[in-house]
Amino acid sequence: MTTNLNQLANAVRFLSIDAVQKANSGHPGMPMGMADVATVLFKYHLKFNPLNPSWANRDRFILSAGHGSMLLYSLLYLTGYKNFSINDLKNFRQLNSICAGHPEYKKNTGIETTTGPLGQGLGNSVGLAIGEEIFRKKFGSKFINHKTYVIASDGDLMEGISHEAMSLAGHLKLKNLIVFFDNNKISIDGATSLSVSDNYKKRFEAYGWNFLEVNGHNHKQISTAIKKASKSNKPTIISCKTIIGFGSPNKSGKASSHGSPLGDDEIALVRKKLKWNASPFEIPKDILDEWRNIGKKGTNLENNWNKLLSKNSKVKNSLEAMLSNKNLNNLDKLISAEKNKYFNEKPAKATRECSSMTIESITPSLSELVGGSADLSGSNNTKTKNSKVISAKDFNGNYIHYGIREHGMAAAMNGLALYGGIIPYGGTFLIFSDYCKPSIRLSALMGLKVIYIFSHDSIGLGEDGPTHQPIEQLAGLRAIPNLNVFRPADINETLECWQIALKSKKTPSAIVLSRQKLPYVNPSFTKENKCELGAYVVNATSQNNKITLVASGSEVEIALEAQKKLKESNIDSKVVSMPCQELFDQQNNQFKNEIIQKDIPVITIEAGSVMGWEKYSKNNMGINSFGESGPYKEVYEHFDLTSDKIVALTKKLVR
Numbered sequence: 001m002t003t004n005l006n007q008l009a010n011a012v013r014f015l016s017i018d019a020v021q022k023a024n025s026g027h028p029g030m031p032m033g034m035a036d037v038a039t040v041l042f043k044y045h046l047k048f049n050p051l052n053p054s055w056a057n058r059d060r061f062i063l064s065a066g067h068g069s070m071l072l073y074s075l076l077y078l079t080g081y082k083n084f085s086i087n088d089l090k091n092f093r094q095l096n097s098i099c100a101g102h103p104e105y106k107k108n109t110g111i112e113t114t115t116g117p118l119g120q121g122l123g124n125s126v127g128l129a130i131g132e133e134i135f136r137k138k139f140g141s142k143f144i145n146h147k148t149y150v151i152a153s154d155g156d157l158m159e160g161i162s163h164e165a166m167s168l169a170g171h172l173k174l175k176n177l178i179v180f181f182d183n184n185k186i187s188i189d190g191a192t193s194l195s196v197s198d199n200y201k202k203r204f205e206a207y208g209w210n211f212l213e214v215n216g217h218n219h220k221q222i223s224t225a226i227k228k229a230s231k232s233n234k235p236t237i238i239s240c241k242t243i244i245g246f247g248s249p250n251k252s253g254k255a256s257s258h259g260s261p262l263g264d265d266e267i268a269l270v271r272k273k274l275k276w277n278a279s280p281f282e283i284p285k286d287i288l289d290e291w292r293n294i295g296k297k298g299t300n301l302e303n304n305w306n307k308l309l310s311k312n313s314k315v316k317n318s319l320e321a322m323l324s325n326k327n328l329n330n331l332d333k334l335i336s337a338e339k340n341k342y343f344n345e346k347p348a349k350a351t352r353e354c355s356s357m358t359i360e361s362i363t364p365s366l367s368e369l370v371g372g373s374a375d376l377s378g379s380n381n382t383k384t385k386n387s388k389v390i391s392a393k394d395f396n397g398n399y400i401h402y403g404i405r406e407h408g409m410a411a412a413m414n415g416l417a418l419y420g421g422i423i424p425y426g427g428t429f430l431i432f433s434d435y436c437k438p439s440i441r442l443s444a445l446m447g448l449k450v451i452y453i454f455s456h457d458s459i460g461l462g463e464d465g466p467t468h469q470p471i472e473q474l475a476g477l478r479a480i481p482n483l484n485v486f487r488p489a490d491i492n493e494t495l496e497c498w499q500i501a502l503k504s505k506k507t508p509s510a511i512v513l514s515r516q517k518l519p520y521v522n523p524s525f526t527k528e529n530k531c532e533l534g535a536y537v538v539n540a541t542s543q544n545n546k547i548t549l550v551a552s553g554s555e556v557e558i559a560l561e562a563q564k565k566l567k568e569s570n571i572d573s574k575v576v577s578m579p580c581q582e583l584f585d586q587q588n589n590q591f592k593n594e595i596i597q598k599d600i601p602v603i604t605i606e607a608g609s610v611m612g613w614e615k616y617s618k619n620n621m622g623i624n625s626f627g628e629s630g631p632y633k634e635v636y637e638h639f640d641l642t643s644d645k646i647v648a649l650t651k652k653l654v655r
Helices: 002-023 029-045 066-078 086-090 120-139 154-158 160-171 200-207 219-230 264-273 285-310 313-323 326-345 351-365 406-419 430-446 459-464 473-478 491-503 555-568 581-585 589-595 632-638 643-653
Strands: 060-063 148-153 177-183 210-215 236-241 369-373 399-401 423-429 451-455 484-486 509-512 536-540 547-551 573-577 602-605 619-621
Touching: 002 029, 002 066, 002 086, 002 264, 002 285, 029 066, 029 148, 029 177, 029 219, 060 066, 060 120, 066 086, 066 148, 066 285, 120 148, 120 160, 120 177, 120 313, 120 406, 120 430, 148 154, 154 160, 154 177, 160 200, 160 406, 177 219, 200 210, 200 236, 210 219, 219 236, 285 313, 313 326, 326 351, 326 491, 351 369, 351 451, 351 491, 369 406, 406 423, 406 430, 423 430, 430 451, 430 473, 430 509, 451 491, 459 632, 473 484, 473 509, 484 491, 484 581, 491 509, 536 555, 547 555, 547 643, 555 573, 555 602, 555 643, 602 643, 619 643
Parallel strands: 060 148, 148 177, 177 236, 210 236, 369 399, 369 423, 423 451, 451 509, 484 509, 547 573, 547 602, 602 619
Antiparallel strands: 536 573
16 A cells, blocks of 8 residues: 555656756656645545535635646646646646646636735635534534635735634634645755744644644554544645655755756656656656546445425525626626715715625625625724624624734735635735735736725825825736725715725725715716726817816815816816726727827826826826824825816816
């Protein structure tokens, strides 16, 4: 049995070695070191079906140590995932190859998430484990009973996000989360002792985790530890003492095997030492057959699960509805009714309050919605009367107190979205989006439906001063490809921005909200979603306007005030609200030219960096310094963001 496992593990090792060598790029050391752990996990414990990589009750396998990507690709090929052929492995790190340098999420392939930036996979795994608990509570342990397994490196555990993620996991007692720590004591610079002297046992026990230690090359110890972790009432980390570059006579246990090909001469020595006589990319038939049989076990597991599910049509229908976001079918009607109501009321509200009103109205109809905040629920207004808090004792809820863990929250939200059937939203101040940024970038890269709520969006928060007043954050978020950044001006726009975010298929959303009260700006009621086009005309004083004023969010109010004053001076103008630059930029030229005419001057107004607004105008009113502390109206005046300043600039331009 041991010999067989050794051979199975060696298949993983040599596919990894050969692919890295052919590409002349990559990280062979980790796959060589963790091949035994992965082999034991896949053969005896992991519940998966290569014929249906998205089976709802599968175990999730996350390679947080994404630099060791060939470990994952080798496993997926060997177990029979259709997206991975031997030619795909031969094209490792080549253009358009599914075997990218680091794993890149693609639905229905077996790659569960995009990893590479260390710590992200760990953060995702917490969201995945929370998702499992939510679904298990909702549908019962008879139907939902899987685990999330993670391979993490010492580098993952050095990253600050690992503290945030693992602390939250311990707090919530995510018992179905099992992390394998590749404790090989080597990083790129050399021995980890150069920079780390943590007592890992004390660290993880302090988080509320089990801490187990095994020889990462002893199959029996590995399997026993997994069995023990599976019966635990809290998350478990298994410290696997491994040898990086296992089997390499001259490079094992050394940094030289970490991030560079071994070289043909050294590979020949590895083949000799491990008694592997096959040619590069060749797997002996008996070993490949055994791996394929491991993969085939999942077909029976899923078939039995489907039979069980078919006997309970209520659970089956409810589960399928949630996984397909069927409840979103009623969203348009609901949003339209809310818009009509507030058109009649015309409330003057901070848009953070408008967002809360929106959440409160849609939550009863959307069981998929799971919210939260990084300790700012009352300030972000993300928690409503319809919110029920998720805790270690009760996952029958829809709201998570993430604590002051912005980065961990954002990564967990990605995990919740990846789980399937869950639409996560989470809040913090816009200034702290910087703490979320790496995870936001990955949600955009993966095309996940994640909704970020960022309140206190400008100098409008006033007295908290420049440390809390975002200046460059809007421009930074807008610079991320495939991210819609919304800055609504009133309740109507807020409802519409939420509607777009919820219906989005492959684009995450950042909804950026004011602290201060804003007036209702929409002059007429329409069922259509005006924000869907990115920008629209709020008001025009004639057909022959002399200037176009373009603003977002709280500055739409200032633009409208300026418009009134300009009319008193017999200057006609058009005020455009641009809640989403990204959507506006996607429209055809005819529409864009109708909104922002080329034959008249344009002024843009936003209480933040002018970066990005230059594509619409040469005349941009904004802020190119840090903020100031004081009452918000005085701060606006300090930075010349007033209707009088708009009027003065307009008169210069239209002379």
